[in-house]
Amino acid sequence: MTHQSPLYGWAGWIHWETSGAHFYAWDEPRLFFSVDVYACKPFEEQAVVDLTRDWFDATDVVAKGF
Numbered sequence: 001m002t003h004q005s006p007l008y009g010w011a012g013w014i015h016w017e018t019s020g021a022h023f024y025a026w027d028e029p030r031l032f033f034s035v036d037v038y039a040c041k042p043f044e045e046q047a048v049v050d051l052t053r054d055w056f057d058a059t060d061v062v063a064k065g066f
Contacts, residue, residue: 033058
């Protein structure tokens with residue numbers, strides 16, 4: 001599911017059987033994106049960070065697992 005706000009940018013959500021992800025991206029007031037990934041099974045956090053950085057060609061990435 002996606003939504004584009006005329007004021008801020010894009011939002012998206014995807015649900016898998018036991019996991020999911022949220023994505024938010026602003027065009028204005030500054031170029032910004034946020035990705036939340038959650039899963040009921042173990043996964044390599046750094047692999048997700050690396051994939052996200054590479055996919056969006058991001059120069060600055062801040063990540064925190066819990």
